[in-house]
């Protein structure tokens with residue numbers, strides 16, 4: 001697909017998405033579905049030929065499935081029913097996972113980016129190449145961006161700006177958001193190279209006293225060869241990697257260079273362990289997603305997945321804010337929900353680095369013992385695989401069932417065969433096994449109501465009468481009675497018929513957003529407090545799964561933060577209960 005710059009239509013948009021990498025593109029697509037007008041500003045004319053990421057995990061595939069486009073990835077990717085932890089030889093089986101995608105899908109990031117760009121073009125979202133953002137100023141109604149464009153310096157104004165501009169984010173710096181963490185203390189090397197004598201298997205992992213080596217087939221005779229070479233990684237070299245360096249490293253660890261060929265197209269690179277996270281994912285009208293919000297060593301292949309899931313979480317909330325129906329505090333739940341998930345992924349990466357990058361005798365013993373335990377402890381393997389898959393993520397909620405991911409359950413009597421088929425428009429979904437009802441007037445632009453039976457093969461969901469599912473596929477509310485769902489709490493006040501029509505028809509609300517939450521340049525520290533329980537007695541019977549899922553992102557209980565001393569916290573809605581912003 002051509003990436004020729006398309007001209008800006010008016011220069012006024014609801015959201016300027018800065019950075020046309022995978023996260024920016026997915027966010028723009030989701031914003032468009034939410035009924036607002038995004039524009040993507042990308043500094044480069046062409047995307048890089050190489051791919052950083054190779055792996056797509058189950059929860060990301062589920063996101064694509066919720067929008068009806070998963071088949072595009074399935075048509076090209078290679079499903080591998082396992083993953084690894086800390087580059088250890090004993091792999092983690094994924095086939096037991098409760099999803100339609102129980103595997104790691106191998107697909108080079110470049111193809112994911114091309115598929116996303118094609119998708120954006122289908123939606124008609126403007127993607128402007130050679131538009132490098134250099135600065136910003138925000139006021140009460142919007143943000144002005146300084147942009148270097150092919151026709152010279154120009155400016156864009158939008159109601160909100162999202163920084164999806166990678167690890168060295170200009171947007172993050174311009175918004176004054178701290179990127180707290182640690183710099184590189186070691187660097188490993190890798191290459192996407194041709195091999196004359198590759199191993200038989202499409203993937204190989206070696207753990208030796210001198211380090212580890214990882215290799216995976218990329219197709220077309222190409223292999224990714226990465227070494228964690230204890231002999232050289234601490235030298236912090238930052239010059240270009242040479243074939244000689246990669247060959248010597250492979251020889252040290254594997255005693256062979258697998259017939260590495262020195263071809264012109266090979267991508268050789270250093271990868272460091274710098275680990276940082278934005279202190280705040282929001283500063284007023286500026287929000288961050290993807291690598292702009294978090295960086296870590298790519299252990300376990302999680303960064304791209306994390307960023308794409310940030311985007312899905314953010315888009316519907318930002319669209320709701322711009323369209324004027326967001327409940328008070330909804331947009332701040334983006335930081336509250338995703339910062340914690342980002343921290344879990346960072347901890348996972350650091351833990352893996354602790355196992356493979358410790359060159360001491362103790363470190364090697366720890367790595368080898370942990371590897372041996374993985375080989376004999378299926379429960380540990382399942383737990384680690386579940387964490388990496390993204391399927392265990394759940395968000396803070398006042399009860400046992402809300403906040404968890406809704407699986408793609410089979411339906412009987414619905415316009416789609418499964419729940420994900422009903423989430424294509426990215427609206428709230430009220431799925432009820434009770435009496436058929438129509439969406440109340442004023443909510444139709446943001447809520448679908450479907451009466452259907454959940455098929456009986458999932459007993460843990462059998463007693464649920466109604467589910468209110470968020471546009472990102474997480475559960476807002478559930479009941480085992482015919483109680484009315486808390487629509488106002490989640491969906492705001494119903495818009496008048498006329499307001500709705502003007503909203504959905506034109507989608508033009510640039511800078512018309514109510515200046516609800518005042519800009520809070522310091523990161524609002526989320527305070528999670530007890531809240532009214534919006535789950536009726538269904539929660540006791542609804543799911544055993546919920547009990548397991550009723551934990552923080554990856555299996556550990558959610559921390560419950562207390563209000564700072566002297567600060568009154570009075571939740572007035574589920575969202576207020578979930579996050580109360582002291583700066584709000």
Ligand SMILES: Cc1cc2nc3c(=O)[nH]c(=O)nc-3n(C[C@H](O)[C@H](O)[C@H](O)COP(=O)(O)OP(=O)(O)OC[C@H]3O[C@@H](n4cnc5c(N)ncnc54)[C@H](O)[C@@H]3O)c2cc1C
Nearest residue numbers: 019021023043053054055133166290291301302303304305
């Ligand atoms: C070696 C390696 C292997 C990896 N493997 C995996 C893996 O297997 N699985 C996984 O999930 N993750 C992996 N990752 C991480 C993954 O590649 C990143 O998390 C992902 O690229 C982040 O996407 P992004 O869109 O946030 O940022 P980026 O991909 O960095 O995209 C940012 C975009 O913003 C643009 N931009 C920057 N500044 C400006 C500006 N001022 N104005 C306009 N545009 C701008 C850039 O040109 C770029 O297009 C790996 C990373 C590395 C280094």
